[in-house]
Amino acid sequence: MLISHSYIKVAAVTDHDSVRGCKPTVELASAYPDILIIPGVEISTSQGDVVVLGTDELPPRPWTPEVVVDFAKSVGGVSIVAHPYREYGMGDRARNYKVDAIEVLNGGSGQAANNQAKDLAKSMGLPGTAGSDAHQVSELFSVFSQVDAALDVDAVLKAIKKGFVSPQAARGSIRF
Ligand SMILES: [Zn+2]
Numbered sequence: 001m002l003i004s005h006s007y008i009k010v011a012a013v014t015d016h017d018s019v020r021g022c023k024p025t026v027e028l029a030s031a032y033p034d035i036l037i038i039p040g041v042e043i044s045t046s047q048g049d050v051v052v053l054g055t056d057e058l059p060p061r062p063w064t065p066e067v068v069v070d071f072a073k074s075v076g077g078v079s080i081v082a083h084p085y086r087e088y089g090m091g092d093r094a095r096n097y098k099v100d101a102i103e104v105l106n107g108g109s110g111q112a113a114n115n116q117a118k119d120l121a122k123s124m125g126l127p128g129t130a131g132s133d134a135h136q137v138s139e140l141f142s143v144f145s146q147v148d149a150a151l152d153v154d155a156v157l158k159a160i161k162k163g164f165v166s167p168q169a170a171r172g173s174i175r176f
Pocket of ligand 1: 082
């Protein structure tokens with residue numbers, strides 16, 4: 001999930017291999033002009049998980065990293081290597097693909113894995129993002145990406161690609 005300034009304004013919906021939750025979430029949030037929903041998906045590619053932000057459609061198959069990264073580019077979205085050094089992560093194979101960013105702070109990963117991801121992003125010269133990896137409500141907002149952009153999907157996506165993003169830990173700061 002993402003925020004702008006010091007409070008939560010933006011959330012990304014990125015279910016595993018499904019975009020079913022995107023449109024209903026955008027519709028629900030439309031009642032709140034100060035909340036922006038970024039549709040997306042986490043694709044289980046043949047080489048590891050890749051998050052695409054900025055789509056409410058699935059990429060075409062086969063779900064290789066190349067196809068998914070090209071798809072993200074074609075829809076003006078952002079491709080992010082999710083939790084590279086955890087289960088279902090790409091690890092060093094991420095170096096072989098033209099992804100837009102690396103998830104360097106994953107709410108479900110340990111510190112060692114996140115540090116390795118930070119090193120990967122640095123050595124690839126790519127922006128680092130944060131993702132809660134929330135699978136239930138209580139896991140939301142554990143970490144977030146602070147994005148310096150207007151409250152607009154395209155503006156947020158472009159800002160991430162340009163590196164105007166900083167991963168932040170917020171564990172326990174928001175409770176339900
Ligand atoms: Zn994943």
